[in-house]
Amino acid sequence: MTKILILMGSPRLNGNTAELCKPFIQRLEERGAQVSYIPVEELDISPCRACYACQNISGEYGCVQRDDMYEIVREIIAADCIILATPIYSWYCPAKLKAVLDRHYGLNKYYGSAEGSLWAGKNVGIIATHGYEGDYATSPFETGVERLCKHSNLEYVGMYSVQDEDDLASFQTESAVAGAREFADRIMRLL
Numbered sequence: 001m002t003k004i005l006i007l008m009g010s011p012r013l014n015g016n017t018a019e020l021c022k023p024f025i026q027r028l029e030e031r032g033a034q035v036s037y038i039p040v041e042e043l044d045i046s047p048c049r050a051c052y053a054c055q056n057i058s059g060e061y062g063c064v065q066r067d068d069m070y071e072i073v074r075e076i077i078a079a080d081c082i083i084l085a086t087p088i089y090s091w092y093c094p095a096k097l098k099a100v101l102d103r104h105y106g107l108n109k110y111y112g113s114a115e116g117s118l119w120a121g122k123n124v125g126i127i128a129t130h131g132y133e134g135d136y137a138t139s140p141f142e143t144g145v146e147r148l149c150k151h152s153n154l155e156y157v158g159m160y161s162v163q164d165e166d167d168l169a170s171f172q173t174e175s176a177v178a179g180a181r182e183f184a185d186r187i188m189r190l191l
């Protein structure tokens with residue numbers, strides 16, 4: 001069974017990004033995927049301390065910070081595709097999701113005695129909501145994620161994004177919902 005992990009980055013658990021995830025998840029499940037939805041705001045995740053201890057531990061994540069990042073790592077390892085669902089904050093993502101992205105270090109073993117990767121080959125996509133228009137709002141985050149994928153030998157599978165023009169209502173329109181369902185179809189075809 002195809003497993004999709006959605007890391008939802010907004011501090012608003014019932015906000016715009018969560019709303020846009022609903023038709024996406026519904027369509028994935030209609031197509032037989034197993035979806036795991038994690039609002040990262042609810043988890044205890046500290047920023048990376050750049051101690052590099054994880055770089056000398058092979059075959060496991062190896063972070064010295066025993067917080068909820070271990071739960072996310074378990075989910076990432078089990079997933080075929082990881083979706084970063086996020087509002088754009090200051091041209092990137094909110095701080096908690098950024099901490100999750102920084103804490104990817106232990107999944108790559110590039111800078112110490114350990115070798116190998118715990119997630120090479122996984123697929124990664126983006127669902128974004130934003131106040132500014134289209135590309136102007138999303139391109140810094142999308143570029144960062146694309147480069148992180150290249151750096152980590154992951155497959156970037158694309159982005160679906162919708163502009164916040166009228167709060168929740170912007171994400172409940174026929175076209176927003178249809179786009180989210182089409183993005184789910186696109187991902188399921190790719191996997």
Ligand SMILES: Cc1cc2nc3c(=O)[nH]c(=O)nc-3n(C[C@H](O)[C@H](O)[C@H](O)COP(=O)(O)O)c2cc1C
Nearest residue numbers: 010015016017087088089090091129130131132137
């Ligand atoms: C602190 C903060 C920073 C934001 N920064 C940006 C930004 O840089 N670019 C943008 O297009 N929208 C920005 N926005 C607007 C949000 O991305 C947008 O309203 C989004 O849909 C909120 O999603 P949510 O309800 O899931 O949190 C910002 C909103 C907040 C609260």
